[in-house]
Amino acid sequence: MLTSKTFVKKTKRGRIIKIVREHYLRDDITCGSESCQICDPFDFGQPLVAEPENKSRLCLTPHYIIPDTNVVLHQMDVMEDSSVQNVVILQTVLDEVRHRSSPGYKRLKSMLANPSKHFFTFCNEFNKNTYVERQKGESSNDRNDRAIREATSWYQDHLRSEGQSDLIIDVVLLTNDADNRRKAIQQGLKAFTVHEYVKSLENCGHLVDLLSQSQMSVHSQDRLMFPEHLPLSEIQRGIKAGRYFQGSFMASRENYLEANVSVHNKDEMVFIQGHMNQNRAVHSDVVAIEMLPEEEWSCPSSMVLEESSEKIVEDSMETEDEAIKRKKIPKELRQPTGRIVGIIKRNWRQYCGILRPSAVKEGTRHIVVPAEKKIPKIRIETRQAADLITQRIVVAIDNWPRNSRYPQGHFVRKLGNIGDKDTENEVLLLEHDVPHSNFSEAVLACLPKLPWIITDEDYKRRRDLRHIDICSVDPPGCTDIDDALHCRELENGNLEIGVHIADVSHFIRPGTAIDKEAAERGTTVYLTDRRIDMVPELLSSNLCSLRSNVERFAFSILWEMTHDADVVGTSFTKSVIKSKAAFTYAEAQMKIDDTAQNDSLTRSLRHLNRLAKILKQRRVDAGALTLASPEIRFHIDSETHEPIDVQAKQIMETNSMVEEFMLLANVASAKKTLEEFPDCACLRRHPAPPPSNFEPVIKAALSKGFNIDVSKGKALADSLQSAVVPSDPYFNTMLRIMTTRCMMQAVYFCSGMIPETEYFHYGLAAGIYTHFTSPIRRFSDIIVHRLLAVCIGADASYPSLTEKHKTQVVCNNLNYRHKMAQYAGRASVNLHTHIFFKNRTTNEEGYVLFVRQNALQVLIPKYGLEGTLYLSDGKTKSKPRFTYNEEANTQTCGSVTFHVFDQVIIELSIDQSNVQHLKLCLKLVKPEIPGFSVPAHSSEDSEPPKKKQKKGQTKK
């Protein structure tokens, strides 16, 4: 059965060596057609149906489709459409897709796994009838094209050969390569371009819009605008020679003419400015750059510049680039600046956006303005413009030719009406790559059957803690309670403290569908009005949630402590608990403060509160930072689901109490798991930020006469502590808010992957740290639970648990998901802020947080909001001129000078001029600057905006 065939391959690995690999050709590879009478029954994948219903005017017989690699890669949206079925994906194609685009490969694989698509992989490279050897002088592309034709031809013969059923099934090769098509037709095959084929289909009008516009003719002015990209081979040579550098392109959100490239293996960023220098790079592409001569170096303008979405006639790119060049940049401000010479890898995804009305009514070419400001506008072709104009839509970029100002793309699907909260939420989730579809059948099948009963067997395996007075303390309205606490006096005079965490790993078994889904989601995402669960609701809000007065499984950590909070002993156990009460922070606080109460739960809370204060003081003494970030809370109307009130979050003593014990539990689990699994513990580290990060804080504090010492965490904590202005209680908080912004992201990692000296958690001043206390909403905690369960012999280990590389891969995904969840949460707050202020105009007290070249960043403590107060828009000459003093970090206009930390009164309203990006609009009320500030708003109450105020808006 094995036919051995050897082929020779040359690869570069330092020097050229000859690699000889065996290649076995087989005769047992099936064609995958259900109607086939010849092949062995297949053992994998989705079969091609016996009577395919692909109705095309070009091929009237029933047929299967064989696309070539470029068709699969570039027409992914067409391939994914549910009407495209019965497609043969050749192994040659699959391999090429895998090498050329990993997201493309992922999408292709999910199509192959979808039982309703009937996509079948034919292993033509291993089939002795379809394997072709590369001929002398033949390029590998040509060879692959030939292999594809050979396989198509084999299918054609095979499906018509003797012994097959009477119904004749044809095959159609789809390729946009003219040469390939010509050769195929010569061979007697049916071959078409995708465009020809799709347009020939019956009832598939919507497919036409999905076609990628690789050959769309370009707009009228057909002249080359952009410099050419260098070919990959030249880039590689250049990088080796040190002429070029490889890095990822990061467009600026605030100014579309500016971007940075983070060069691989280098700390510093290279600045890129202007259209020509950016040369068609899109955010997150991997690019090759060349440094500009030092005299051409530039710096970010610290100007907030948005490409107008309304203006149809834009300044030509040259004019804009010229404008930049004319500005003289003082030498000391110049940053390393470069230009893009080539693209190493495009990282395009699908983008949400809205259609900009086209000047020509009946035209089919339109501009889409993406929701993400880092992404350039995209030109698409569609016949449904009238329909789409009110919609949020998803588009994909196909290419960006040299003669087009914008990249070209195609329409993918619509999401809903602009401004609908559901649509906006959907946009937010898509843009932050939050997996939010309903849980699949396979995942739901992993859930325990109801009614869920605790068996005697369960009681035997777990420590029974039902008799202990345990309670939980959470924010109001919390339904996924993953932690509960207790404290009781022991007979020896010491205290027993228990932290009880929902035993999620009992329900989520490794390797199951629910486990994979949770690992992929990584975290529960909290939006203002919605929660996107990591695990199905039955677990998150019921079986795992440690609600009051029901028996629940828990993973408990018990400490014996002295009254001075010195730990005498620590033990870990799986348990059954019965929480006696689920308090909110405020309720718990009231119980503690109410001297009349003296029941066991209250005593327990008082003990906990007292111990927490000691523990906190210890951490602070060790150099832990107390940071601040303004948090906002909306009161949502239960009927309209509109926000009716908004407040900054209240922090109570009890918040800190719960937090302190969670920290203690997390550190204890980190120590325990690392001890047992030095190579594969899942930990969390927080690197110390480079001192340069702190510059804005140091500068700001200095303006008030304080020195901030950033040399060590402890020194920083102390100097923050002492930086207090008695007359301005908010000053210290602001300083902490600014310090928070200087911090690095804390990340999950696998202990075996980095040196031990880097395990440190800077913010908490802890040697090691992990997450153990929220397994309902964080996957990292589930891994930690599993490791810990193995440590105490409560559960069995499984292979990938102890493989450090696999754990690291999981950690990388978790880090990404957490970051995205955070951004999505913030975006959701913005969305609600906009809805809340849509019909309101109010005056509020604010503080200057940052001073920029043309704006002030203002913090409004009442709402925990931050907004930009524009001083000039950069283009029109506003009447009162502000002078920006870069050195002193001030803006001056007449007798008024703005410093960081200055108090201002602000008028808040919403700028609705851009439907896609409603903006919080800040206007100065106090201090008064004639011609700039607006009169104070008469009443604080919300009321619909009056005409008069509308006028005020245009004054700017």
Next chain:
Amino acid sequence: MAGLELLSDQGFRIDGRRPHELRKIQCRLGVFNQADGSAYIEQGNTKVLAAVYGPHEIRGSRSKVLHDKVLVNCQYSMATFSTGERKRRPRGDRKSQEMTMHLQQTFDAAIQTSLYPRSQIDIFVEVLQSDGGNYCASVNASTLALIDAGIALRDYVCACSSSFVNDTPLTDINYLEESSGSPEIIAATLPKSEQIVFLEMNGRLHEDNLSRVTDMAVKGCKDIHDILDQVVRDHVSEVSTVHGWEN
């Protein structure tokens, strides 16, 4: 770029084999005349030559004499041209020494050593081309050479490797699979009695999977045994026809 996919969703390995399939084995006995026994084996692209001398009197120092059994002396080496990159391979480098020791242990266990006291058997193994599974091919070639030399063995010694990818055990792994970082188990067995005479593991493999992967290697040994046995029988009948012994 995308790494290697050692096992495709369709269930094929990089070279087109299914997980349980061996590479193609070709072998011959009696390839030299000077040696008392010799054999040549190809397992895919791994090609090994083995020659056996003995049993004969102990050469060199008398102190090595074992009074109750035979002294098995192995020597393993790789030809300079055996890998893609040509390199000088001095005899007795650390890797060869280790391999030599492993072979010695294996055959100490398989040869009926007590039949030849105070004598010596030399096994020389030369890897001509290497594409993974050097130890296995060396053991299999040596077995054939020992049979060719007429030395009494408890049973054939067959060796086979296995690995573990995507929750699936793979048998008889080639260089590419070997160097991918996935775990590797090498087993040498006496197939009839299913005794394992040599077992080595490289890389990390979870305990839960150990038996599955080992079973795959043992199964491979059995399959190899069937092939070698057929070759030996063919060889014997060929030789006996030449000598006119056939009845």
